[in-house]
Structures are given as structure tokens and as C-alpha cells.
Amino acid sequence: MKKNLLMWDETLFRDPEVLEIDYLPEQFEFRDSQIREMAFQIRPGLRGGRPLNTVCKGLPGTGKTTSIKKVFQEIEETTKKLVPVYINCQIDNTKFAIISQIYRKLVGHLPPSSGTSFKQVFDAVARILIKEEIVLLVALDDANYLLYENEINKVLYTLLRSHETYEGTRIGVIVIISDMDVDLSRAVDARVASVFRPTEIYFPPYADAEVREIMKARVMQGLFTGVLSESLLDLVVGQTLKSGDLRVGIDLLKRATLSAERAARRSIEREDICGAYEISKYLHLNYTVKTLKDEERQILRFLAERSINDHEMNAGDVYKAVRESVSIGYTRFYEIVKKMDAMRLVNLQYREGKGRTRIITLRYDPIKVLEYLS
Known part of the structure; x- marks a missing residue:
């Protein structure tokens, strides 16, 4: 057997988790100003008040979700009185589904799937918030899906006007939008607009040099030394920029590495990257x-x-x-x-x-x- 063949129990991954698209990096670069602005909006909640409402807007793969999760991670390490709840609106895109996820965060499990009304679940959530003196911060990721389902007004009205029905509740909302054609100020009705009044935080596309730094950091953390050459890193960066979505590049790296492993090689070759891109470019689809x-x-x-x-x-x-x-x-x-x-x-x-x-x-x-x- 040739000495340079990859053995069955060997791997090119130093840490495979680093090349998952939902991985939360320790060091998160190039979004400091957005995170600082978000922290300013949230700060009243740390003092027992209602957080200011926020809209985070930017194309897919520009760091919105990661920024939210980093901030939420810090909140959870700091206090129990401000409870952040992250909701993926691609999956949970009805008023009942969203309040059920909030209930799950507070109680530890979902409400009964049948025979339970929305009002019963929201009553239970409100009682917990008032009794425990908890401030709630809800992040609605990919909230454009609520627009497609005509649910955005129902959800925001329920959350932001809860204090009118349940005195003492304090809820702030972060709305994350990936569809640049969406104008939320026009999408919400007057009843919602009067209490929403968000600050918009824009997440611009990463510059070429920023994409290279991010991808290089993932390679250094996720793969062993020598697995990916500098010239092929440039190819990965080029394919990532071509797609316009950082997640495509991360998925591409993972697939290219698996391809090299499958061929029992100790390094990634051009064919691995080109073949992986033909799959990764359909990530959004x-x-x-x-x-x-x-x-x-x-x-x-x-x-x-x-x-x-x-x-x-x-x-x-x-x-x-x-x-x-x-x-x-x-x-x-x-x-x-x-x-x-x-x-x-x-x-x-x-x-x-x-x-x-x-x-x-x-x-x-x-x-x-x-x-x-x-």
C-alpha cells in the first residue's frame, strides 16, 4: 500500500464543527459596529426596562444571525432577568408556533400540541414574565417569511402590545430581514407601527478581503496544516464571492474536504473544490x-x-x-x-x-x- 494514502481511521478535519454553517465562532470579525449598536438597543432590558426594537437587515450570509446569537450568548452568561429567545421564522412562521417557542424557552418544553389555544399559551407566558419579573427579548430571524404568510402584524401586535392586556410584561423585538426588497415600515399596519418604531441596523456584504480572512480562519481552525494550499484557498474565496453568500463557501470547504478524504488523499485538490461547488451553490434552494x-x-x-x-x-x-x-x-x-x-x-x-x-x-x-x- 502507498504510504501517502489516508488510512480509514485518519481525518483531514482538526475540528469538523468549525465547518458547519451554524457554527458560532469564538472570534467573530468585521461586525463590531453592528454588535455595539445592537447592545445599545438591548441595554434597557438589562436594567429591567423594555429593550428598544431593532431591525437587522442585510443579504443572506452577511453575519446577522451569528451577531444575534453572539449577543444572546453574552446575555445568558450575564443575567437571568433578561431572557433572549431566538426563533427561526422559516420553520416557525405562525403566531401560535412563535409563542410556543417562547413558552418552551421559559418552561423547558413545548405546550401540548392539541387542545391548547393560543390564548392559554400566551396567558401562561405572561404569568411567568410577571411573576419572575423577567424581560423578554425575541429575535425573529428571517422574519420576511412572516410577511409571506401574512403573519407579521399578528405576531408583532401580540408581542409589542402585550402590556395593555398583561400589565407588567416587558417585551422587545429584534426583526431580522434577508429580503432587501422588504420595506417593513410599509409592511406593518398603523396599530403595530405606533409601538414598533425600530432602529435599523444594516449588515453590508463582506468585502473580498474580509471573506478571505473569515475563510482562512475557518481553514486554520477546522483543518490540519497543509490540507488546503494558499492558491486553492483563493479558489474557495472566489467561489464564495461568486455565490454572494458566506455560507456557500463554508459548506463548500466541508464538502471538498470530505471529497479528499473519500479519495484517501492528505490534501484538497482543485477537482474537490469544483465538484463541491456544484452542490454547495444550491444551498439556498x-x-x-x-x-x-x-x-x-x-x-x-x-x-x-x-x-x-x-x-x-x-x-x-x-x-x-x-x-x-x-x-x-x-x-x-x-x-x-x-x-x-x-x-x-x-x-x-x-x-x-x-x-x-x-x-x-x-x-x-x-x-x-x-x-x-x-
Whole structure:
């Protein structure tokens, strides 16, 4: 056997956790000003008051979630009187689901899944907050999903006006938005706007040099010395910048390392990176498809199948074909298509002709969409 072959019990990973996209790094660079501003907004909660409301806005993979989690980690290490609750709105995107996660944070388990009303759960949460003199800080990550489901006003109204029904409750909200087309000031109604009044913290895309520093730090912590050369690190950085999402680069590193291990090599080669990118570049598609409801998955499947032969699709014609197999009204169908446009799964454009024609195009290779739907 050749001496340079990787043995079955050897690995190229120094610490595989470092190359997970939800890993929380000890040293978190290039977001100091955003974290300082967030800390200022939260500070009243540390003194027993209501935290100031905040909107964190930026493209996917710009450090919003990590910044929130770092701040929440520090809060939990400092005090028990300010309780931070992180909620992923891709998964929990209804008023009941969100209050159930808050209940879980305070009690240690979810409320009964059946026979329990929203009011009963919220009553229980409010009693705990008042009795224990706890200030609540709720982070709604990817809150744009609440907009797609028309839940944003219900959720914010319930949380921010809770003190009117339950005197003594103090709740602050951090709303995290990854859809740059969303204008939250227009999306919320007057009842919510009057108590929300958030400060917006912008998370700009990482600069080229910043991406390189972040990826280099992950390589040094996650892989053994010599596994990835400087020239191939440049390739990883280039692919990360091409995708516009830091998470794609991290996933790419993990997959490329696994590819090298599978081939029993002691270092990553160019082919490992290029092959891994062909999977990692669909990271957004993979995660987004998982959040769709059955009805939405049916519509997306239909669009993907039709896109194989028809790149541009007339929305009216698509609906006529869809309703033959899916029981759905046009209003609901169009709401789903608009949601998919907002989620960057399709492009929805208007074309002047006989009236304004709505044209739907798929943003991804339809074969890949069908693959992830399966």
C-alpha cells in the first residue's frame, strides 16, 4: 500500500464543527459596529426596562444571525432577568408556533400540541414574565417569511402590545430581514407601527478581503496544516464571492474536504473544490424548498416540470393547467407565486401586451429543483 494514502481511521478535519454553517465562532470579525449598536438597543432590558426594537437587515450570509446569537450568548452568561429567545421564522412562521417557542424557552418544553389555544399559551407566558419579573427579548430571524404568510402584524401586535392586556410584561423585538426588497415600515399596519418604531441596523456584504480572512480562519481552525494550499484557498474565496453568500463557501470547504478524504488523499485538490461547488451553490434552494408547504411544493413542482420545455411561462396559462390537478383559486395561486418570487425561487415580471401579462421564470435549473423537491 502507498504510504501517502489516508488510512480509514485518519481525518483531514482538526475540528469538523468549525465547518458547519451554524457554527458560532469564538472570534467573530468585521461586525463590531453592528454588535455595539445592537447592545445599545438591548441595554434597557438589562436594567429591567423594555429593550428598544431593532431591525437587522442585510443579504443572506452577511453575519446577522451569528451577531444575534453572539449577543444572546453574552446575555445568558450575564443575567437571568433578561431572557433572549431566538426563533427561526422559516420553520416557525405562525403566531401560535412563535409563542410556543417562547413558552418552551421559559418552561423547558413545548405546550401540548392539541387542545391548547393560543390564548392559554400566551396567558401562561405572561404569568411567568410577571411573576419572575423577567424581560423578554425575541429575535425573529428571517422574519420576511412572516410577511409571506401574512403573519407579521399578528405576531408583532401580540408581542409589542402585550402590556395593555398583561400589565407588567416587558417585551422587545429584534426583526431580522434577508429580503432587501422588504420595506417593513410599509409592511406593518398603523396599530403595530405606533409601538414598533425600530432602529435599523444594516449588515453590508463582506468585502473580498474580509471573506478571505473569515475563510482562512475557518481553514486554520477546522483543518490540519497543509490540507488546503494558499492558491486553492483563493479558489474557495472566489467561489464564495461568486455565490454572494458566506455560507456557500463554508459548506463548500466541508464538502471538498470530505471529497479528499473519500479519495484517501492528505490534501484538497482543485477537482474537490469544483465538484463541491456544484452542490454547495444550491444551498439556498435546498433550505428554501424544505420550508414550503405541501400546496406550495405542488406548484413549484409543476413550474419546474413545465420549465424544462418552456423557460418563460404566462401566469394565467400556468394557473389553467395547475387547477386541473390542484384544487386552488387564482388568488391563492398568485399569492404562492409572489411568495416564491420573494424567496428567490422564481422571477415574476410584467410584460406589456394585451394588458399586463405576468411572466414566471424559474431561477434554478428545473432538474435541480425537482431533485431537491424529491
